[in-house]
Amino acid sequence: MPLDLASVEPSNSAILVIDVQNDFVSGSLAVRDAEQIINTINALLTLPFALKVATQDYHPANHISFARNHTGKKEFDKITIFPPAELVAKRTPEDERPLEALEQVLWPVHCVQDTTGVAFVDGLKHEGLEVIRKGCDVGIECYSAFEDPWGLTNTGLKDKLRNKEISNVFVVGIAGDYCVKSTALDAKKHGFRTFVIRDAVKSVSDEGTEWTEMTKAGVEIIDTAEELLTSKIFSQ
Template identity: 40%
Template sequence: MPPLPPNSALLVIDMQEDFCEPHGTLAVKNGRQIAPLINSLLSLPFKTTIASRDHHPSNHCSFASQHPGEKPFTSSHTIRNPASTSPDSESQTTTLWPDHCVQGTKGCELIPELDATKIQHIVNKGEDIRVESYSAFGPPFRKPEVSMSGLKALLTDAKVERVYVCGLALDYCVKATALDAIRAGWQTYVVRDATEAVDQSEEAVGAVMKDFEGGGVKVIGSKELLG
C-alpha cells in the first residue's frame, strides 16, 4: 500500500438514502455500490474523516413543492445572498428538486452500507431554508458568508494540508466541495471511482473534469491510495 500523505483528510459527501437506489427520491445510479470502496478508503490513516449530509427542513427553497406551478428537475430558482443589503448582491440559480433529505426522515440518513464507525465528524448542510448548499462547506455566498457548515474549521483545527473527496454526486455536491476546498487553500483530489454522477453521460462527466482541471483539482483513482 502506498504511504498516505501526512495531514490528509477524507471527505465523504452525502452518502444518504435519498441519493441512493432503490427508494431515494433523488437517487444516483449505482450510488450505493460505491460504499465498499469508500469504506476501504476510510480504513486508511487519514488525519480526519468527515461525512457531509444534506439536512433540509421540509420547506427548503430547493424543493419544487415550495414553488407553486414549478416542477422538479426542469424548473429553477434564483437565490440572492440573504445576508447582503447590496442591490448587486451575489446570486445563485439552482435546479428545483423533489423533496429530499428532510430532517428526521429515512431519506436523510447515511446508508447502512457506509461504515459510519470510521467517520470522525458529520457536518450538516442545507439547514437554512433560504439558501442552497451543494458544497459541504456551505452556500456559495461569501460577501458575507451565510449558513456555513463548520467544515472549514474542522479541517483547519486538524491542520489538514490535503483533501480527498468522494461520495455523491460527482456533478453537484462533490464538484462544489472540491472546488471550494481548493479555493480555501487545500491541495484537493477527487477519487473518481469512489463517486458517481447524476448525469453519467460522457459529455456531462467530461465537463466536470474540465471544471476540475480549470480549478486546480486533481482527479485520481482509488488505487493511488489503496495500492
C-alpha cells in the same frame, strides 16, 4: 500520469465522504449506480487519515430547493434565487463577495431532517466519522461542504480542517456534478491540496463536465482508489 503524492502524509490528510445518504442512493433523488461506490469508500476509510468526515444534506421541509414549495413549478424546473436579506444584514464590512442572483434547480423533496431519507445508507461504515450537515437554512442551497455560494453561512468544516493541521483533502461520494464538485472547488479555493477519487464518485449527468471544471481549477483527479490503497504513504 503517475499519482504525485508529494507532501502528502496521513497526518496532514483528510477524507471527505459527501452525501452517501438514502435519498441519493435509493430514495427520491437517487443517483444511478450510486450503491456501487460504497465498498470503495469503505476501503478508503480504512486508511489512516488524520480526519474522516461525512457530510449530510439536511434540509427543512420548506427548503427553497424543493419544487413542491413553489406554486406552479415542477421538479427540475429552474428559478432565480437571491441571498436572504436577514443574512445579508449580518455580513461583516470586510466581506466583499458579490451577492448576485443565482440559478436554482428545483428538486424532488429529499434529505428532510429527521426522516429515513437523510440517514447514511446501510453498508457505509460511518461510525466514528465527523459529521457535517449542510443545507439547513430554509432560504439557501448549499452544495458545498464548506459554505453556501454567497458565503453567508458556513458549516465549520474549514476551521475543523485547519485545527487538525490538514493540508490535503480527498473527496468522494455523491453527486460528482453537484456537491462533490462544489466541495472540491471550495477546498481548493481555501488553500487545501485537493484530490477527487473518480471511481469513488457518482454523478447525476453522464456529460462529465465536472471533471474538466475541477481540473481547470487545480483539483487533482485520482482515477482509482486502488492507487491510494496500494500507496506506500498510506500503508499501515
